[in-house]
Amino acid sequence: MPKLELLPAVDVRDGQAVRLVHGESGSETSYGSPLQAALAWQRSGAEWLHLVDLDAAFGTGDNRALIAEVAGAMDIKVELSGGIRDDATLAAALATGCRRVNLGTAALETPEWVAKVIAEHGDKIAVGLDVRGTTLRGRGWTRDGGDLYETLARLDSEGCARYVVTDIAKDGTLQGPNLELLKNVCAATDKPVVASGGVSSLDDLRAISSLVPAGVEGAIVGKALYAKAFTLEEALEAVSV
Ligand SMILES: O=C(O)c1ccccc1NCC(=O)[C@H](O)[C@H](O)COP(=O)(O)O
Numbered sequence: 087m088p089k090l091e092l093l094p095a096v097d098v099r100d101g102q103a104v105r106l107v108h109g110e111s112g113s114e115t116s117y118g119s120p121l122q123a124a125l126a127w128q129r130s131g132a133e134w135l136h137l138v139d140l141d142a143a144f145g146t147g148d149n150r151a152l153i154a155e156v157a158g159a160m161d162i163k164v165e166l167s168g169g170i171r172d173d174a175t176l177a178a179a180l181a182t183g184c185r186r187v188n189l190g191t192a193a194l195e196t197p198e199w200v201a202k203v204i205a206e207h208g209d210k211i212a213v214g215l216d217v218r219g220t221t222l223r224g225r226g227w228t229r230d231g232g233d234l235y236e237t238l239a240r241l242d243s244e245g246c247a248r249y250v251v252t253d254i255a256k257d258g259t260l261q262g263p264n265l266e267l268l269k270n271v272c273a274a275t276d277k278p279v280v281a282s283g284g285v286s287s288l289d290d291l292r293a294i295s296s297l298v299p300a301g302v303e304g305a306i307v308g309k310a311l312y313a314k315a316f317t318l319e320e321a322l323e324a325v326s327v
Pocket residue numbers: 095096097105106109110136138140143167168169190214226227252256257258259260282283284285306307308309310
């Protein structure tokens with residue numbers, strides 16, 4: 087059985103690595119230099135980095151140059167998220183050399199464009215399914231964007247390669263992942279699922295690992311690493327069996 091991939095997160099707001107609670111603007115705790123955080127995860131053995139431009143997601147500007155600097159400094163695979171909504175922002179994101187991008191708002195607001203870029207770029211495109219209950223949220227998680235399962239069926243039919251699933255109610259809270267949501271999404275699609283939001287302990291990671299046979303491929307970990315609930319080395323060890 088393949089092991090669960092771990093993606094330590096670096097969320098960037100106003101040039102700083104931050105974590106939000108429920109993804110809400112203004113709830114930031116700052117953790118300093120995004121580049122230093124990313125390099126630290128790489129030194130600790132990460133194979134992936136989940137890198138988010140929160141300003142681009144919220145429409146409060148962007149950290150494009152810094153994001154490109156961080157992605158360019160990585161020897162590991164990078165998943166890039168935040169504000170990728172049209173040809174220009176997609177081209178800039180892919181030009182960083184990232185392994186894949188994560189589309190959110192665009193999948194809700196411009197489905198024709200998303201179908202086109204899925205056809206063009208294949209598994210370089212993942213879609214973030216960020217939900218409250220079963221309602222999707224876009225524009226930095228501030229606006230409702232339709233039903234989770236209807237959107238998932240549409241994206242599946244368009245050949246979307248992978249989904250990053252976040253329960254916003256859990257995100258940044260250290261309250262544990264929404265395992266039911268992950269199971270339900272895996273039951274609704276054959277495509278791999280990356281779990282995001284709420285991881286608080288090594289047991290949470292083991293619980294997500296138990297869903298690998300169901301279709302969970304990876305887990306994004308943010309707050310727990312910054313809050314030193316465990317180290318990345320411990321996390322990698324916990325999912326290695
Ligand atoms: O990814 C986005 O585009 C995004 C937009 C608006 C608010 C938050 C956003 N992402 C947050 C993340 O991807 C977190 O890094 C991730 O869910 C980790 O959560 P946690 O382990 O609970 O800190």
